[in-house]
Amino acid sequence: MTVTRRRLFRRRLSGRPLLCLPAVALLLAAAGCSSTDEGSPVSVPSPAAEAAKLCGALHKALPGTLGGLERDDPRPRSELTAGWGDDAIVLRCGVPRPGEMDDPRANAVEADGVNWMLEQLDSGARFTTTYREAYVEVTMGPRFANDATPLAALAAPVARTIPSSL
Numbered sequence: 001m002t003v004t005r006r007r008l009f010r011r012r013l014s015g016r017p018l019l020c021l022p023a024v025a026l027l028l029a030a031a032g033c034s035s036t037d038e039g040s041p042v043s044v045p046s047p048a049a050e051a052a053k054l055c056g057a058l059h060k061a062l063p064g065t066l067g068g069l070e071r072d073d074p075r076p077r078s079e080l081t082a083g084w085g086d087d088a089i090v091l092r093c094g095v096p097r098p099g100e101m102d103d104p105r106a107n108a109v110e111a112d113g114v115n116w117m118l119e120q121l122d123s124g125a126r127f128t129t130t131y132r133e134a135y136v137e138v139t140m141g142p143r144f145a146n147d148a149t150p151l152a153a154l155a156a157p158v159a160r161t162i163p164s165s166l
Contacts, residue, residue: 001116004025005133006114008159020048021073027095035146041074041076042074042075042076042081042090044076044078044092045080045096045132046080046094047080047093048050052080052092052094054093054094054163055136056081056162057091058134058158059082059093060078061157061160062091062154063157065084066153066154067084067085067147067150067153070084070085071084072084072085072086072087074087074090080092080094082095082133089139089140089141089144089150090139090142091136091138091154092136092137092138093134093135093137094134094135095128095135096118098128100117100160101128101130106118109127109151111154112154112159113155113156114132114151114154114159115131116128116129116151117129121139123142124139124142124143125139125144125145126138126139126140127139128139129158129162130149132163132165133164134162136154136162138150139153
């Protein structure tokens with residue numbers, strides 16, 4: 001029975017399928033040359049000039065590691081975005097004010113003097129600063145579902161570079 005399968009297999013390999021080999025080789029070569037180190041593209045916000053200036057200052061003040069993850073900014077590169085750990089944590093500065101902030105039942109957390117509105121996502125959580133001259137949004141994957149350490153580490157740079165609006 002094994003011999004029969006081998007013969008059928010040999011017959012299938014001889015003939016037309018061999019014509020596809022150059023295309024398959026090209027596809028494998030292209031896949032081998034592509035990099036997965038850059039993570040997923042992130043939508044870059046388009047804030048007003050003053051908020052963009054504040055976000056530029058925040059970008060320079062952000063830590064090199066966060067939650068034990070190395071900084072790995074998403075593409076396209078921008079002073080309005082930052083990332084750690086291949087998109088495990090992504091920060092976007094200068095985002096529009098979320099409509100959810102109008103909901104009096106919205107969840108919020110405070111981390112070292114910076115207030116954040118919390119939104120649960122299928123892929124983790126999103127936090128957006130409240131009462132700041134520019135809105136800063138941080139998305140964190142499921143690994144950080146019960147860990148506010150990254151928010152605490154971001155609090156000092158946010159408080160230092162993005163003034164309170166109160």
